[in-house]
Amino acid sequence: MNCQQHHITELFKQYAGLQQNSLSRPDTAQQHAANRFFKRLLDRFHRETDVSVLLRALPDPYFPLGMLEQTIFADVVGMRFFINKRRWDLGPILSQELVEWTEAFLMIRQDIQTLFDPNTITCIPVDGTRHSLPSGQWCNLCGVCCQIGGVPPDPPTGVVYPDHWFGFLAGETLENQQLCPFLFQYFGEPRFFCAIHNIKPVSCRVFDREDCRQRLEDRGLHGN
Ligand code: SF4
Numbered sequence: 629m630n631c632q633q634h635h636i637t638e639l640f641k642q643y644a645g646l647q648q649n650s651l652s653r654p655d656t657a658q659q660h661a662a663n664r665f666f667k668r669l670l671d672r673f674h675r676e677t678d679v680s681v682l683l684r685a686l687p688d689p690y691f692p693l694g695m696l697e698q699t700i701f702a703d704v705v706g707m708r709f710f711i712n713k714r715r716w717d718l719g720p721i722l723s724q725e726l727v728e729w730t731e732a733f734l735m736i737r738q739d740i741q742t743l744f745d746p747n748t749i750t751c752i753p754v755d756g757t758r759h760s761l762p763s764g765q766w767c768n769l770c771g772v773c774c775q776i777g778g779v780p781p782d783p784p785t786g787v788v789y790p791d792h793w794f795g796f797l798a799g800e801t802l803e804n805q806q807l808c809p810f811l812f813q814y815f816g817e818p819r820f821f822c823a824i825h826n827i828k829p830v831s832c833r834v835f836d837r838e839d840c841r842q843r844l845e846d847r848g849l850h851g852n
Pocket residue numbers: 773774779808809810811812821822823824825828829832
């Protein structure tokens with residue numbers, strides 16, 4: 629199959645589907661299939677630096693493949709106009725957005741390891757092990773509240789963010805930000821968590837159950 633005949637959106641979604649299945653229910657055949665599609669996806673990128681970041685970020689068990697499917701690579705349907713993410717002229721832009729996203733993810737992942745305590749920064753230790761996520765709370769970790777273009781980047785008292793976090797949080801660094809880059813996914817499952825939950829910005833800390841209800845009612849910008 630000539631992967632050049634396939635749109636980047638198609639290639640990403642095929643890989644993302646297989647990789648999420650493989651992460652959530654580890655299985656050798658699934659992993660082989662995911663690896664084949666991963667190679668086809670990587671073949672679309674010609675700069676060594678781009679391939680390098682994609683190789684490191686996309687297979688990471690916390691990379692939010694499912695959220696990118698629902699945002700960057702989802703058609704926009706909830707406005708007066710429609711944006712088809714399989715349009716050929718959008719291919720280069722979407723490829724670039726994917727690279728930028730993976731770079732941000734790797735940077736945040738590294739910051740958590742080196743500048744904070746990865747065992748206590750969020751609801752589970754971020755060490756690549758399947759620690760149980762919290763349960764029995766009103767938040768079901770759907771991640772929709774973090775499908776946003778930015779938040780006021782005010783840290784809680786006593787916490788100092790690295791300088792580049794301000795742009796990531798405010799939505800001023802990534803082009804066309806539709807999702808907070810601090811949102812991580814849990815091993816391919818449709819569950820998402822804030823990677824900096826215990827030090828997240830004040831505006832995120834005050835988001836409550838009623839805000840959640842309204843946000844779910846208002847969603848609808850993206851289709852498939
Ligand atoms: S900082 Fe955390 S809670 Fe706030 S929008 Fe980003 S992922 Fe969501």
